[in-house]
Amino acid sequence: MRVLPKANEQCWCGSGKKFKRCHRLATTPVKPGKISSLRPIPDSIAKPSWADGGRLERWDEPRVKSPDVIERMRRTGRDAADTLAMLGALCQPGVTTEAIDVACHDEAVRRGAYPSPLEYPGGSGAPPYPKSLCTSVNEVICHGIPDDRPLVDGDIVNLDVTLYKEGVHGDTNATFYVGQVDEESKRLVTVTRDCLLRGIEAAKPGRRFNEIGRAIQDHAEGHGFGVVRDFVGHGIGEQFHTDLQICHYYRPGQTDVIEPGMTFTIEPMITAGTWEPRMWSDGWTAVTADRGRTAQFEHTILITDDGAEILTTPGDTATHPFWTL
Numbered sequence: 001m002r003v004l005p006k007a008n009e010q011c012w013c014g015s016g017k018k019f020k021r022c023h024r025l026a027t028t029p030v031k032p033g034k035i036s037s038l039r040p041i042p043d044s045i046a047k048p049s050w051a052d053g054g055r056l057e058r059w060d061e062p063r064v065k066s067p068d069v070i071e072r073m074r075r076t077g078r079d080a081a082d083t084l085a086m087l088g089a090l091c092q093p094g095v096t097t098e099a100i101d102v103a104c105h106d107e108a109v110r111r112g113a114y115p116s117p118l119e120y121p122g123g124s125g126a127p128p129y130p131k132s133l134c135t136s137v138n139e140v141i142c143h144g145i146p147d148d149r150p151l152v153d154g155d156i157v158n159l160d161v162t163l164y165k166e167g168v169h170g171d172t173n174a175t176f177y178v179g180q181v182d183e184e185s186k187r188l189v190t191v192t193r194d195c196l197l198r199g200i201e202a203a204k205p206g207r208r209f210n211e212i213g214r215a216i217q218d219h220a221e222g223h224g225f226g227v228v229r230d231f232v233g234h235g236i237g238e239q240f241h242t243d244l245q246i247c248h249y250y251r252p253g254q255t256d257v258i259e260p261g262m263t264f265t266i267e268p269m270i271t272a273g274t275w276e277p278r279m280w281s282d283g284w285t286a287v288t289a290d291r292g293r294t295a296q297f298e299h300t301i302l303i304t305d306d307g308a309e310i311l312t313t314p315g316d317t318a319t320h321p322f323w324t325l
């Protein structure tokens with residue numbers, strides 16, 4: 001295990017610079033940009049309750065899904081994964097996060113799906129989410145709102161796609177490289193991908209849910225990285241987020257057991273420095289408190305009789321970073 005220096009200690013690389021100015025690599029801080037107006041969804045698309053100014057409906061959804069719901073989740077999951085892989089090709093220097101959002105929005109509609117984030121209600125006084133995609137650059141942990149900031153050579157950007165189609169949601173994300181990315185950021189991204197893989201491998205029927213977080217935390221901290229606590233994976237199906245919470249760190253008290261037929265997300269957010277977040281005043285964007293970089297990968301999975309099936313598997317895994325990094 002590699003122990004990283006504290007922010008103000010000398011970098012391990014021998015440059016003589018402070019760690020936070022060298023391999024912590026928080027480059028130029030990301031600042032809030034201009035957010036364009038709401039892009040409509042045609043009435044021909046089936047919409048969740050929160051679309052068009054509606055409220056979030058909540059009901060008691062069974063954790064173990066019917067074969068019919070599972071079949072639909074496989075199809076919607078694939079649509080989300082294919083959309084994510086397509087959007088990855090747009091992560092180039094000079095492309096704004098807004099342009100990637102528009103591509104996501106239009107691809108969702110082309111596939112007959114509603115982009116689930118659009119108008120999703122916020123917690124504690126936050127306005128509804130104004131875009132169809134979450135774009136989280138560098139030190140943004142999650143829920144970055146697409147705006148007029150062009151991607152810069154050396155950035156890492158997470159795209160989080162959720163689609164609603166056939167009455168069910170598919171939720172998946174990946175972190176992409178923009179141009180030439182430094183080795184330390186690449187290490188952060190590949191370790192994060194491996195954290196998701198290890199979390200999925202720990203998700204087996206008969207085991208406790210907290211084994212997922214234990215596997216993820218062991219791997220991340222073994223590489224000197226932090227695990228975000230304030231955002232968790234979640235049950236998913238006919239609702240975007242159900243009450244089921246999947247922690248990405250070890251919580252000894254979570255003793256409930258994983259069962260075949262359950263569907264939920266695993267979506268570890270891993271940090272180069274501190275895992276503690278700060279919120280922007282937009283009510284959505286979470287950044288690391290020290291502005292160190294952070295990466296995330298997410299899949300929606302189904303628990304099978306002997307393991308887990310990734311429902312957000314694209315038709316072509318050869319163009320998807322989870323399978324190719």
Ligand code: MF3
Nearest residue numbers: 117120129134143160162171
């Ligand atoms: N896709 C995110 C998740 O993994 C949720 C985004 S909600 C939004 O749970 F409103 F911010 F889009």
Ligand code: CO
Nearest residue numbers: 171265267298
């Ligand atoms: Co999710």
Ligand code: CO
Nearest residue numbers: 160171172298
């Ligand atoms: Co997501």
